[in-house]
Amino acid sequence: MKQVFTGISELFTPKERLEQAALAVQDGRFVWVGTESSLPDDYRSWPRTDLGGRGVVPGLVDAHTHLVYGGERLAEYLQRARGENYEAILAAGGGIYATVRATDAASEEELYELARARAHIFLAQGVTTLEIKSGYGLLPEAELKMLRVIRRLGETLPQRIFPTLLAHVVPQGWEREKYVQMFTDELIPEVARTGLAEAVDVFCDQGAFTLEETRAILEAALVHGLRVKLHAEQLAHTGATRLAAELGALSADHLEQATPEDWQALAQSGTVGTVLPGAAVILRKPFPNARAMWDAGVKVVIASDHNPGSSPLFSPWLAMQLTMSLGNLSAEEALLAHSENAALALGRKDLGKIAVGARADFVVVASAHALEALYRWGHLPIHSVFVAGAPAL
Ligand SMILES: [Zn+2]
Structure with missing residues (x-):
């Protein structure tokens, strides 16, 4: 199963911050992470989901x-x-x-x-x-x-x-x-x-x-x-x-x-x-x-x-x-x-991050600013949640 996600205004990997990012997912794992403009041609023909200019953080x-x-x-x-x-x-x-x-x-x-x-x-x-x-x-x-x-x-x-x-x-x-x-x-x-x-x-x-x-x-x-x-x-x-x-x-x-x-x-x-x-x-x-x-x-x-x-x-x-x-x-x-x-803490290096080889678990924040979910207290702007590249909600 191959998929590309674009329309990501701000992405935390979480160690790095990218603007206008894109992700490629194959068989439940990230196979490419970077800025949308540098998405290699190979991935441009894959089925694409546009996340509508929203922020993304790891699951x-x-x-x-x-x-x-x-x-x-x-x-x-x-x-x-x-x-x-x-x-x-x-x-x-x-x-x-x-x-x-x-x-x-x-x-x-x-x-x-x-x-x-x-x-x-x-x-x-x-x-x-x-x-x-x-x-x-x-x-x-x-x-x-x-x-x-x-x-x-x-x-x-x-x-x-x-x-x-x-x-x-x-x-x-x-x-x-x-x-x-x-x-x-x-x-x-x-x-x-x-x-x-x-x-x-x-x-x-x-x-x-x-x-x-x-x-x-x-x-x-x-x-x-x-x-x-x-x-x-x-x-x-x-x-x-x-x-x-x-x-x-x-x-x-x-x-x-x-x-x-x-x-x-x-x-x-x-x-x-x-x-x-x-x-x-x-x-x-x-x-x-x-x-x-x-x-x-x-x-x-x-x-x-x-x-x-x-x-x-x-x-x-x-x-x-x-x-x-x-x-x-x-x-x-x-x-x-x-x-x-x-x-x-669970002995897993392939979870909790958006990186090539990691499991494609991520959260789409209902805002162009990924950290808005930490700014608002008591009101959570979550748009959608993906586990292994598939919508989980
Ligand atoms: Zn306890």
Whole structure:
């Protein structure tokens, strides 16, 4: 399937900016990118789509979501807005545990339908790749149920889906040691055998897993050929970022409490640093210092952390805007952090960018100025979204 796209007033690759650009796509990948006037003759005879003088950016990559869950936590959101504390609600058996109960009560079909509707909201805003974590099952069969829902989403949605097994919290009534052992000796081997996840993530924090438990789980994942990621330094400073760097993790995510030494470790290892503006702002935590991380050489990523508790955030554009305003990134940097850099958090160099050889996922902005989508707050000018060169909406 061959196609040329013209009529692009402004294009961000995202590292480069082109005016009056054109794209050639063959079999779902970009085969040529440049200015329209320099389009080689070979491509001029291909079927052509004129994008009408609009801006284009790469398909966005959301590299950290908890999109599959039952129920919602509006009551908890209102409690927290009155000043109650997230850690105290979790310790009292609410928070994540409330979602675990609601997820357990839902059938696979219900979980699939709920997540499909949420994924569509992201697609309509240009998110063409979604990482989705398990972690609201806790017990082995319940985690596998979540991962089966994620697999089905991958098979049926227009978006590309990256499945991750998450060790979230120790289930109530379990001994910690036994739970970690079940995770390393049963669940991880089963997930690796069935191919239900590409990576394993651990919520390493106060109220969740200790650094030692996290190391045991991630080392088991590596032994079984899975990639690793971490929820690191969100509520307390645990040393998880340096563990992520040491183990060659894809990403260390959150980083509200991360230190300059942690940023150095990330910069040196190549593990990307993911900031999750929704959780930081909604829980009223310090905003991660995205500017200082970027300047220290960290590949900074922005993600939604969409979940029913700490981050009921549906908007990649709001996530970028918050990181511009509170993390001091430029608009161009924020776009890079939600596209090309974000793909690296999934180990993918062929997503999140408009370049020869990359997957032809892109967003057409309903404006001649591609970054108008970052300028308008709360009103999104999206014209259309393409996945593998085909309209996805
Ligand atoms: Zn998360």
